[in-house]
Amino acid sequence: MLEPICWILLLGFGGGQLARLLNIPALVGMVIVGMILGPQATQVIDPAVLALGADFQKIAVMVILMKAGLGLDWEKLSQQGTVALRLGFFPAACEALVIAVAAMVLFQFDWATGLLLGCVIGAESPAVIVPGMLRLKSLGWGVSKGIPDAVLTGSALSDVLILLVFGLLINVVGEGAAQAWYWLPLQVLMQISLGLLCGWVLAQVLVWVLVRQSWTQTLTQDTLVTAGLALALILLADQLPLFSGYLAVMGTGFFLIELDAPLARRLRSGFDSLWTVAELFLFVFLGASIQLNVLGDTWGLGLGILAIGTLVGRMIGWLLSTWGSNWNWKERLFLLPANSAKATVQAAIGGLPLAMGIPGGDKILAVAALSILVTAPLGAWAIPTFAPQLLSRGEVDPTKTAMTRQLTILAAVDTDAQAPTILKKAAELARRSDAEVIVLHVIQTPETKPLETLHTQCQSLLADIRHRIMTVEGTVPAEILRISQEFQASEIIIGRHGQTGWPSKLIGSVSQAILESSSTPVLIVSETA
Known part of the structure; x- marks a missing residue:
């Protein structure tokens, strides 16, 4: 029993993946593998094992x-x-x-x-x-x-x-x-x-x-x-x-x-x-x-x-x-x-x-x-x-169907003291949902040493998380929203950057701009989070 099951799992999965690469339904590859392993070809699945196929x-x-x-x-x-x-x-x-x-x-x-x-x-x-x-x-x-x-x-x-x-x-x-x-x-x-x-x-x-x-x-x-x-x-x-x-x-x-x-x-x-x-x-x-x-x-x-x-x-x-x-x-x-x-x-x-x-x-x-x-x-x-x-396309009811797409979390960081806190929160959420993390840094001035520090922090805090680091140039809120839409992020995590005056104690200008414009859920973390 064990040898045929091993071949079924390995070759069946491989046949299905190969069919997908050829833009053919995966079941076609699995059926072909079954025909090859069956009694009429290699006889890896002998009649005694095949008799259990109905079960x-x-x-x-x-x-x-x-x-x-x-x-x-x-x-x-x-x-x-x-x-x-x-x-x-x-x-x-x-x-x-x-x-x-x-x-x-x-x-x-x-x-x-x-x-x-x-x-x-x-x-x-x-x-x-x-x-x-x-x-x-x-x-x-x-x-x-x-x-x-x-x-x-x-x-x-x-x-x-x-x-x-x-x-x-x-x-x-x-x-x-x-x-x-x-x-x-x-x-x-x-x-x-x-x-x-x-x-x-x-x-x-x-x-x-x-x-x-x-x-x-x-x-x-x-x-x-x-x-x-x-x-x-x-x-x-x-x-x-x-x-x-x-x-x-x-x-x-x-x-x-x-x-x-x-x-x-x-x-x-x-x-x-x-x-x-x-x-x-x-x-x-x-x-x-x-x-x-x-x-x-x-x-x-x-x-x-x-x-x-x-x-x-x-x-x-x-x-x-x-x-x-x-x-x-x-x-x-x-x-x-x-x-x-x-x-x-x-x-x-x-x-x-x-x-x-x-x-x-x-x-x-x-x-x-x-x-x-x-x-x-x-x-x-x-x-x-x-x-x-x-068929016409309607609104999906998430309570009646499984949403199987890969979740992506966008962690927008600056090269300041808040970056480790944002990365830790992103890693925590990603582990719960098996999500991928995109670490986004919007460059405004040439900065070599801080970027090296950011890479080191990502390697340490996101070691067990599938992640990528992206650097782009432009206006910070606009680039965060653009990348979020491009990669269909399920959540945006940003820090609470300050602005002059009393509002800085509540929310920063970048955070406020993203909150007002983003259709994606936004999580704001502070340095003490």
Whole structure:
């Protein structure tokens, strides 16, 4: 176990970073690494380890769905009326039906087997859609109409529906249990309602344990307890299939925002860190599970089926989902890249028909593998690429999304006795938020010796802080404000420089000018601070 895990961590991360350098979605590099390490290439990940891939994928999907729930906005969802609910039904259902008809023509499948293929392909990938939508929310694209929230909710609901229908179809095709169809509406309603109820209960438990009883002391402990209970909820759903475990996890995150927003904000940061590791295992194992040898002569017809399912089936579904809404034609067109990616569900269920000996199972597996190879990287690339062209940019709600950009603190210093105090305060704040410090000195007269002293002070006081020293010429307040805007500083730290008369005891002229003009928070320190 240890050797494959070592290779997954190192090569998976390296493949993702290399893909980013080439302006390709990181998951593409991770999937390629998985294909190389998998049983069909180097066999570093042997079948025994690959058999555990489903468990790793389950953990990773739990993490990403918790992130999705912690990023949902009830106010935006309520503004959309039934759009999110319709997105949870029409696109996947229409795609499954169109693919079933196409498979009957191209593969000579019967109706039940064609619909089985439609369910495998109709499911949407939370591993691609959730990070993409949360990224759009953090940047403000489509947030004014709640488009990312609607897509997130619709994707979760559609997977519940598709997996239920797939389970029934497996019984119908494999065992002839046609009477199970009569219970489908009741099962869907029960899975969704009980899933949301379990999510609400778990959210209440987490607030009681982590906030009211204070059983934990750190963010890491909060995250581990939450992840452990969420994973237990998914395992319980597997043993007692009366509710959707994945919907329950997403609901937990959503209800936490309403019950205790500060706890939700902390957990959002913790699950962001968990996802950094979880995505490596998810996509590397995903690549290793793709069986390229089953594609054979199926890839041509498979691409045709995927195109028909997306461009015909899903287009009809998107039109029905947004009918009567306030979405314009560009926002509706955005659903093409935003709501089409396939990955995790196809990897999990694509091989089941073949394993059960269902006729046509090899073709179902081949099309499932093809859908992952084509739509997952395409979706990961298309979401950030087309969002600026098709969506309007609104104001970001920091209470509903994680702000992941690197924080920068601007410490404006003179070569006087206040410089060490400013640097100490900058270092203190930077250590709390893992921020970078820009030490800015505005030169007004040639000064060699004091600048050497400033460099020495920075090396001593900022030794464990990522920092840079900048010297510019010009007017002091203007240059401080310019550098602050150029580097998007999150805070400006300055000293209290004096001016003649009694105001010098309160604030200096430079400090006052910056306070009056800066849109960035300003912290003023004195020599005795």
